[in-house]
Amino acid sequence: MKIRTFAAAAAIAALAITATGCSGGANSGSNDSSGKTLTYWASNQGTSLDNDKEVLTPQLKKFEDQTGIKVNLEVIGWNDLQTRIQTAVTSGQAPDVLNIGNTWAASLQSTGAFMPFDAAAFDAIGGKDKFVKTAMDTGGVAGEDPTSVPLYGLAYGLYYNKAMFKDAGLTPPTTWEEMVADAKKLTTGGKHGFSLAAGSYTENSHFAFINAAQNGAEFFDASGKPTFTSDGVVDGIARYLDLMQTDKVVDPGNAQYDNATKAINDFATGKVGMVLSQSNANSSIASQGMKDDAFGVVAFPAPAGGKDVATMVAGINMSIFKNTKNKDAALQFVKFMTSEATQGELDKPFAALPVLAGVTPSFTDNAELAKTFSDIYANKSKPLPLVAAEDQFESTVGKAMNQMFATVASGGTVSKADIKAALTTAQQAVEAAG
Amino acid sequence: MSVSTAVKKSGPEAGATGKQPRKPRRAGWWLPYALLAPAVIFELVIHVIPMVTGIWMSFLKLTKMFIANWGNAPFVGLKNYEVALDFNSAVGLGLLKSFGITAAFTILVVGISWGLGMAAAVALQKTFRGRAIFRTLFLIPYALPMYAGVIAWKFMLQKDSGALNHLLFDNLGLPGDKPFWLIGDNAFIAVVLVAIWRLWPFAFLMLMAGLQSVPTDVYEASAVDGAKPMRQWWSITLPLLRPVNMVLVLVMFLWTFNDFNTPFVLFGGSQPPAGDLISFHIYNASFLTWNFGSGAAMSVLLLLFLLVVSGIYLLFMNRRKDRA
Numbered sequence: 001m002k003i004r005t006f007a008a009a010a011a012i013a014a015l016a017i018t019a020t021g022c023s024g025g026a027n028s029g030s031n032d033s034s035g036k037t038l039t040y041w042a043s044n045q046g047t048s049l050d051n052d053k054e055v056l057t058p059q060l061k062k063f064e065d066q067t068g069i070k071v072n073l074e075v076i077g078w079n080d081l082q083t084r085i086q087t088a089v090t091s092g093q094a095p096d097v098l099n100i101g102n103t104w105a106a107s108l109q110s111t112g113a114f115m116p117f118d119a120a121a122f123d124a125i126g127g128k129d130k131f132v133k134t135a136m137d138t139g140g141v142a143g144e145d146p147t148s149v150p151l152y153g154l155a156y157g158l159y160y161n162k163a164m165f166k167d168a169g170l171t172p173p174t175t176w177e178e179m180v181a182d183a184k185k186l187t188t189g190g191k192h193g194f195s196l197a198a199g200s201y202t203e204n205s206h207f208a209f210i211n212a213a214q215n216g217a218e219f220f221d222a223s224g225k226p227t228f229t230s231d232g233v234v235d236g237i238a239r240y241l242d243l244m245q246t247d248k249v250v251d252p253g254n255a256q257y258d259n260a261t262k263a264i265n266d267f268a269t270g271k272v273g274m275v276l277s278q279s280n281a282n283s284s285i286a287s288q289g290m291k292d293d294a295f296g297v298v299a300f301p302a303p304a305g306g307k308d309v310a311t312m313v314a315g316i317n318m319s320i321f322k323n324t325k326n327k328d329a330a331l332q333f334v335k336f337m338t339s340e341a342t343q344g345e346l347d348k349p350f351a352a353l354p355v356l357a358g359v360t361p362s363f364t365d366n367a368e369l370a371k372t373f374s375d376i377y378a379n380k381s382k383p384l385p386l387v388a389a390e391d392q393f394e395s396t397v398g399k400a401m402n403q404m405f406a407t408v409a410s411g412g413t414v415s416k417a418d419i420k421a422a423l424t425t426a427q428q429a430v431e432a433a434g
Numbered sequence: 435m436s437v438s439t440a441v442k443k444s445g446p447e448a449g450a451t452g453k454q455p456r457k458p459r460r461a462g463w464w465l466p467y468a469l470l471a472p473a474v475i476f477e478l479v480i481h482v483i484p485m486v487t488g489i490w491m492s493f494l495k496l497t498k499m500f501i502a503n504w505g506n507a508p509f510v511g512l513k514n515y516e517v518a519l520d521f522n523s524a525v526g527l528g529l530l531k532s533f534g535i536t537a538a539f540t541i542l543v544v545g546i547s548w549g550l551g552m553a554a555a556v557a558l559q560k561t562f563r564g565r566a567i568f569r570t571l572f573l574i575p576y577a578l579p580m581y582a583g584v585i586a587w588k589f590m591l592q593k594d595s596g597a598l599n600h601l602l603f604d605n606l607g608l609p610g611d612k613p614f615w616l617i618g619d620n621a622f623i624a625v626v627l628v629a630i631w632r633l634w635p636f637a638f639l640m641l642m643a644g645l646q647s648v649p650t651d652v653y654e655a656s657a658v659d660g661a662k663p664m665r666q667w668w669s670i671t672l673p674l675l676r677p678v679n680m681v682l683v684l685v686m687f688l689w690t691f692n693d694f695n696t697p698f699v700l701f702g703g704s705q706p707p708a709g710d711l712i713s714f715h716i717y718n719a720s721f722l723t724w725n726f727g728s729g730a731a732m733s734v735l736l737l738l739f740l741l742v743v744s745g746i747y748l749l750f751m752n753r754r755k756d757r758a
Contacts (some may be wrong), residue, residue: 432524
């Protein structure tokens with residue numbers, strides 16, 4: 001009996017230790033009461049999560065040397081980041097500082113879980129005016145204190161293969177019509193004019209936005225209500241879809257491309273003549289063996305007579321969780337990351353456009369490329385709707401477009417009426433959640 | 435230890451006052467409770483509390499405005515259920531379609547898996563050389579880590595680079611274009627195929643174990659009476675496997691109807707409408723739109739449906755058993 005009693009007691013004790021061990025582990029990361037350790041979630045900007053770590057670690061070390069504040073870094077892939085943030089918001093077990101996709105800024109702001117940057121907070125990080133206005137506008141809902149500040153700037157551009165264009169006697173397009181004509185000429189002998197990440201809902205939603213913006217159409221009205229079914233939106237999506245459906249310059253297999261890298265790889269390996277990509281594609285292109293001087297970039301052209309919108313204001317912002325116990329340290333860290341010195345170190349490896357006013361782009365050695373992207377970012381960009389339901393716009397409209405591409409790819413047709421019906425369903429889903 | 439000390443103290447006291455004429459507890463009476471306690475605690479923590487929380491959430495407007503502070507989420511009564519069951523709205527219609535697809539998926543997967551499992555179990559019932567090899571071979575899909583197995587299928591089902599299209603069109607020379615398997619209508623066939631591949635070894639394993647308990651002399655006696663194998667299967671194997679089948683079909687039904695992993699790994703973020711299974715549908719309804727109240731309501735509806743079906747099934751099977 002004694003042995004049995006002892007064994008049972010031991011088992012219970014072991015269980016208790018395990019249980020308390022667990023909770024201790026969960027608490028330790030984020031809220032160190034000493035105020036000297038921050039937890040930082042970085043997004044994946046480099047060629048891999050490890051690459052991000054390699055790039056960021058020396059900077060974090062520098063920060064620690066300067067301030068004595070240690071930063072625990074975790075790099076999180078894009079597939080997981082939004083879910084991780086949701087979980088963190090829900091549970092309160094959150095990092096102190098984190099990167100967000102800037103298109104999520106208004107959506108995340110509406111959760112109330114992030115620290116608004118008021119005048120004092122901006123003073124602490126070096127002032128609002130240090131940022132480029134285009135980038136700063138993505139910080140949150142207009143008219144409220146933003147809950148994020150710009151970290152890296154990105155923009156879409158139309159990448160073209162110089163050799164393929166030269167062989168076909170083509171010049172880079174300046175209108176949508178020219179682009180389609182060029183693409184048709186390049187679609188020959190198993191090669192295609194274009195590759196698209198037609199199975200990626202985020203990419204699809206971005207291009208729904210850009211094409212609709214070229215038609216002067218909006219996805220949300222001034223009061224934040226969805227207006228997905230206007231003619232300008234339907235026509236914009238139809239135009240983009242027709243690259244595969246009627247122009248046939250996109251391989252139907254692209255309907256399965258669920259991330260942008262797959263489309264970029266087709267470009268880098270010479271299977272297609274053009275690809276629409278964000279400015280950080282260079283490292284992916286280089287990793288496939290395509291040289292820097294083998295491709296050029298122009299602004300994604302609007303149809304003749306359309307509005308000159310070539311990209312949304314893409315990029316990464318930084319936020320501070322409201323419940324951080326290290327607010328001052330967090331602000332110091334944001335100041336450090338958005339300082340000219342640190343930005344200078346990070347823009348190149350992450351191929352980011354500068355978010356600081358008056359800073360020359362350093363993301364590439366190619367002056368022409370830098371100039372093109374800077375021009376697109378500053379003059380031909382439009383921020384995605386800065387409304388709480390922005391993320392729902394991306395998921396519902398983007399997924400509807402995935403299905404449209406799937407229908408086209410498997411031999412069906414998608415009419416404008418079909419597009420309107422799908423957008424009506426998407427709009428209803430957003431309204432129901434609102 | 436403190437518990438047992440307390441008991442020793444209270445025992446004599448209780449006897450002295452005479453108010454509690456219970457027998458003094460035997461030493462170590464608490465041991466069974468202590469041994470059960472971890473299981474009960476974990477059951478509460480892992481099953482009961484999340485379930486009750488889920489039911490509570492289904493009555494709240496738990497959108498992203500409130501997830502940082504659940505306490506502030508307004509109580510909306512049955513509103514989430516009304517939206518989920520309003521089949522004229524996009525949300526309700528989506529749920530209904532997903533339910534229909536899941537029902538068809540479940541019938542096909544459970545039916546075919548059971549058929550394959552039964553055929554293989556009967557075929558391997560008699561001893562012959564190499565039986566062990568077949569048994570092991572058939573169990574491989576069940577032994578493989580789920581993620582690895584399904585991701586391998588994902589590669590094989592690619593349109594241009596997949597092994598399936600290569601086999602059908604390049605090797606066997608089927609006419610026509612290579613079809614997509616993971617997008618469009620074929621996605622249903624793909625997810626059914628992969629789910630059967632995962633599930634049938636389980637049916638096989640359970641039925642094989644069940645067959646071990648069927649005495650061979652029954653077969654011998656029936657053979658003397660002139661029964662052919664089909665008749666033997668129908669009149670001996672099937673009735674004697676009844677208890678196994680009863681549980682097996684129910685478990686397979688519940689697993690398959692709730693299957694989340696197969697479509698999640700197979701389709702990733704972009705789920706085609708033809709493969710819109712209900713667990714994944716509810717996940718999307720919750721996480722893509724951050725509407726956890728609505729997602730919870732859908733989960734509760736699913737739970738109720740599965741409870742009702744399981745209840746009717748067990749009632750029906752037990753009645754038949756009583757009659758038999």
